[in-house]
Amino acid sequence: MQILLQLIASGVAVGMIYAAIAFGYQLTFATSKTLNFGQGEALMLGALVGLSLTSWLGYWAMLPLVLLFGFVQGAIVERLGVRPSIKIKSEFGWIMATIALGIIFKNLAEIVWGREALPFPSPLPTDAYVLGGVRILPVELLIVVGALGMMLAVEFFNRKSIWGKAVRATANDRDAAGLMGINTSQIITLSYAVSSMTAALAGVLVAPRITAIDANLGAVLGLKAFAVAIIGGLESGLGVIVGGIILGVAETMTGYYISTGYKDVPGLVLLLLVLMVKPSGLFGKATIKKV
Amino acid sequence: MLQVEKLVAGYGKVEVLHALDFKVEQGQLVTLIGSNGAGKTTTMRALSGMLVPTSGSIRLRDKEIAGLPSHAVAKIGLAHSPEGRRVFASLSVDENLQLGAFARVTGARPKGELQRDFDRVYTLFPRLAERRKQYAGTLSGGEQQMLAMGRALMLNPEILLLDEPSMGLAPRLVEEVFKTIRELRAAGVTMLLVEQFAAAALEVADYAYVMENGHIRHQGPASQLKTDPAVKAAYLGGGH
Ligand SMILES: Nc1ncnc2c1ncn2[C@@H]1O[C@H](COP(=O)(O)OP(=O)(O)OP(=O)(O)O)[C@@H](O)[C@H]1O
Ligand SMILES: [Mg+2]
Numbered sequence: 001m002q003i004l005l006q007l008i009a010s011g012v013a014v015g016m017i018y019a020a021i022a023f024g025y026q027l028t029f030a031t032s033k034t035l036n037f038g039q040g041e042a043l044m045l046g047a048l049v050g051l052s053l054t055s056w057l058g059y060w061a062m063l064p065l066v067l068l069f070g071f072v073q074g075a076i077v078e079r080l081g082v083r084p085s086i087k088i089k090s091e092f093g094w095i096m097a098t099i100a101l102g103i104i105f106k107n108l109a110e111i112v113w114g115r116e117a118l119p120f121p122s123p124l125p126t127d128a129y130v131l132g133g134v135r136i137l138p139v140e141l142l143i144v145v146g147a148l149g150m151m152l153a154v155e156f157f158n159r160k161s162i163w164g165k166a167v168r169a170t171a172n173d174r175d176a177a178g179l180m181g182i183n184t185s186q187i188i189t190l191s192y193a194v195s196s197m198t199a200a201l202a203g204v205l206v207a208p209r210i211t212a213i214d215a216n217l218g219a220v221l222g223l224k225a226f227a228v229a230i231i232g233g234l235e236s237g238l239g240v241i242v243g244g245i246i247l248g249v250a251e252t253m254t255g256y257y258i259s260t261g262y263k264d265v266p267g268l269v270l271l272l273l274v275l276m277v278k279p280s281g282l283f284g285k286a287t288i289k290k291v
Numbered sequence: 292m293l294q295v296e297k298l299v300a301g302y303g304k305v306e307v308l309h310a311l312d313f314k315v316e317q318g319q320l321v322t323l324i325g326s327n328g329a330g331k332t333t334t335m336r337a338l339s340g341m342l343v344p345t346s347g348s349i350r351l352r353d354k355e356i357a358g359l360p361s362h363a364v365a366k367i368g369l370a371h372s373p374e375g376r377r378v379f380a381s382l383s384v385d386e387n388l389q390l391g392a393f394a395r396v397t398g399a400r401p402k403g404e405l406q407r408d409f410d411r412v413y414t415l416f417p418r419l420a421e422r423r424k425q426y427a428g429t430l431s432g433g434e435q436q437m438l439a440m441g442r443a444l445m446l447n448p449e450i451l452l453l454d455e456p457s458m459g460l461a462p463r464l465v466e467e468v469f470k471t472i473r474e475l476r477a478a479g480v481t482m483l484l485v486e487q488f489a490a491a492a493l494e495v496a497d498y499a500y501v502m503e504n505g506h507i508r509h510q511g512p513a514s515q516l517k518t519d520p521a522v523k524a525a526y527l528g529g530g531h
Contacts, residue, residue, distance in 0.1 A: 162397060165386050168386075172380055175373075180446075
């Protein structure tokens with residue numbers, strides 16, 4: 001029983017990272033029906049930029065700058081990779097473009113930070129809290145609080161601010177949003193910016209937990225988070241949190257009961273299952289529009 | 292106020308509007324009538340920038356707006372309540388109206404008295420006031436139509452375009468919509484109205500254009516067209 005609780009606790013922390021990245025997939029899908037397949041690389045860049053800034057400013061003061069970096073990086077991806085293919089209504093152009101940009105970012109990161117894994121210092125004590133026999137690392141709590149906080153902040157922005165309402169209106173009916181005086185191209189850029197900002201934050205949240213990072217950090221995380229976005233539904237905010245936790249726990253269980261070598265299998269199996277059973281995701285609303 | 296010259300527009304290679312000329316004077320209610328597929332909605336879409344015209348000129352006051360994106364046209368003061376209502380289904384009634392005023396809230400248009408205009412819309416449509424917090428997607432068809440009109444009014448526009456505001460409504464609600472249009476006219480709102488109920492539209496309008504296959508076939512003061520034998524035969528006979 002205790003082992004089970006331990007596996008769940010560790011799984012939740014990993015799962016929140018998947019959730020945060022998947023949440024980013026949702027943001028851009030809502031406004032433009034496109035995804036940034038370089039989302040994992042946005043996370044990796046956030047972590048490495050964060051590492052460099054940490055040695056200069058310390059972990060906590062680095063955070064706002066990494067958020068800003070992610071925001072700008074996402075806007076660049078949209079302008080360079082996505083906008084041209086939206087303009088010509090290309091169905092697949094953005095897929096190739098965001099994958100290509102992801103590869104470019106990875107190569108750039110290798111040039112700047114090298115191929116060796118770099119240690120990421122922990123901003124918090126490394127002794128675990130023990131709660132009823134379950135060991136929880138302070139940096140795991142940081143992941144959960146940070147990722148949830150980020151998602152809640154974005155939700156709050158979307159519900160309460162006029163720009164957030166413009167984002168939701170664009171997601172509802174882009175043409176009608178234009179008639180309101182909303183520059184919907186700008187709103188799509190904004191959603192990419194916020195999406196990458198979320199990923200960059202996820203990068204500096206997960207880095208202290210895995211203790212060493214390199215330019216390959218993003219690839220696997222981005223793919224698994226894609227599975228989570230599909231499991232959780234590309235349209236439903238709550239779904240990715242549940243989906244992330246499901247995958248995170250499934251992985252720690254596989255790692256413990258079978259072998260850590262098979263840790264990555266559940267994500268892919270879940271992805272295949274969901275795609276077969278329910279293409280719109282477990283929690284996704286049916287995407288039939290009222291005319 | 293609005294001056295359209297030699298407006299040509301279409302979809303892909305298909306030309307739908309063939310060099311239209313018409314105008315709307317300040318404070319006037321002008322109606323555009325014509326049978327299904329005549330090009331009325333296409334005209335509205337070209338005016339508001341939802342569709343980029345092939346050629347021709349559209350001037351709002353003294354600004355050329357032909358070919359501008361719709362958000363820029365809205366900021367210049369043209370509000371378009373589109374065919375099929377197009378309210379934001381997963382936003383509340385209140386939020387839909389706030390977005391109608393987006394250009395004012397974000398400073399792209401003079402702010403004016405926002406609260407007064409909210410109150411005006413809710414006075415005009417008391418049914419919306421009772422449903423402020425409700426998702427627009429859960430409103431009835433008639434209520435959605437009121438919301439679409441209210442949302443367009445929230446721009447405090449120079450000119451208001453209404454595309455078939457009575458579409459799909461029960462007769463009693465059609466009455467209500469026309470009553471509202473009359474009230475807006477009395478309040479001095481400049482309007483361009485597309486309607487399938489041609490007789491009712493001619494009743495409230497100052498001036499009318501009759502469209503056929505992308506051309507303007509007849510025009511004149513509404514009171515005059517109402518009694519024109521050719522118009523009567525083609526558009527006012529029997530039917531509704
Ligand atoms: N999106 C589109 N793509 C291609 N052709 C279109 C499109 N929308 C309209 N058309 C065509 O353009 C012509 C004019 O259509 P439009 O919608 O402007 O007519 P309308 O006068 O508004 O008719 P209704 O009274 O039925 O609303 C029609 O022949 C129609 O088939
Ligand atoms: Mg029409």
